[in-house]
Amino acid sequence: MNYDNILIHSENGIATLTINRPEKLNALNKATIAELHNAFETLEQQAEIRAIILTGSGEKAFVAGADISEFASFSVAEGEMLAAQGQEQLFDFVENLKKPVIAAVNGFALGGGLELAMACHFRIASDNAKMGLPEVSLGVIPGYGGTQRLPQLIGKGKAMELIMTAGMLTAEEAKTCGLVNYVVPQSELLDLAKNIAVKILRNSPMAISKAIEAVNANFKHDVDGFRAEIKAFGECFGTEDFKEGTTAFLEKRKPTFLGK
Numbered sequence: 001m002n003y004d005n006i007l008i009h010s011e012n013g014i015a016t017l018t019i020n021r022p023e024k025l026n027a028l029n030k031a032t033i034a035e036l037h038n039a040f041e042t043l044e045q046q047a048e049i050r051a052i053i054l055t056g057s058g059e060k061a062f063v064a065g066a067d068i069s070e071f072a073s074f075s076v077a078e079g080e081m082l083a084a085q086g087q088e089q090l091f092d093f094v095e096n097l098k099k100p101v102i103a104a105v106n107g108f109a110l111g112g113g114l115e116l117a118m119a120c121h122f123r124i125a126s127d128n129a130k131m132g133l134p135e136v137s138l139g140v141i142p143g144y145g146g147t148q149r150l151p152q153l154i155g156k157g158k159a160m161e162l163i164m165t166a167g168m169l170t171a172e173e174a175k176t177c178g179l180v181n182y183v184v185p186q187s188e189l190l191d192l193a194k195n196i197a198v199k200i201l202r203n204s205p206m207a208i209s210k211a212i213e214a215v216n217a218n219f220k221h222d223v224d225g226f227r228a229e230i231k232a233f234g235e236c237f238g239t240e241d242f243k244e245g246t247t248a249f250l251e252k253r254k255p256t257f258l259g260k
């Protein structure tokens, strides 16, 4: 697939995926969502890629939301379809990816932009970033998982306030309420993301994918998270990574994980 709206740069096992529509503040139109799906699917299959950083192009925005111009005239059925397809194609897809995805929030993350950052496994932000779910100011509600993931991350009361007021959190406020893990100057954001990714790369890819699965199980209503953890824990024992990790420890050497 040719990409018109995203850029991918891969180096040392880390892929940086940049949403590249800066003139529209990287708003998520249909084409961009399809390209992101394809890129995540491709990167998940590339054995040499062990972590993914998602960011926005330019200095102003991570993603300023779903592309309002595309859905302004939608009917009820089209609205429902938009949310359903988007959730399946991108937001749930990213959350359940087998490889770690770090959102490097480099500016506005609004509406679908914050929802995309929240679908990533964790978030870091630059000090100019602003985050919110302003959909009710447009007469709609968050439809890409925002009403579910925001309360999971910051608690129900704060999420309700942010959604109802269509307010924006500064990067520091987002850090205080646990929405982002770190706040740094914009010029340091990608370096920080890469440094964290490097720490992740030292560990077993198989175990990391099982950990993602088990942590996510806590937030799925039809799954018993503790049972899912037990199953995933057991499955680790059948991996080459587990043999390598435990053998290396006993031999007092650093492990070389192959992700098998």
Ligand code: COA
Binding pocket: 023, 024, 025, 027, 064, 065, 066, 067, 068, 069, 108, 110, 111, 112, 134, 135, 138
């Ligand atoms: N969908 C479509 N286009 C968008 C967009 C979105 N969500 N967010 C920004 N853009 C476009 C603008 O229409 C503008 O395009 P134009 O130059 O062709 O007119 C361009 O991006 C720049 O945005 P602009 O509004 O001029 O920048 P600003 O600095 O004045 O304001 C924001 C920045 C983020 C506050 C403002 O763009 C905004 O409120 N965006 C919508 C946020 C939102 O409601 N998101 C939820 C969508 S469900």
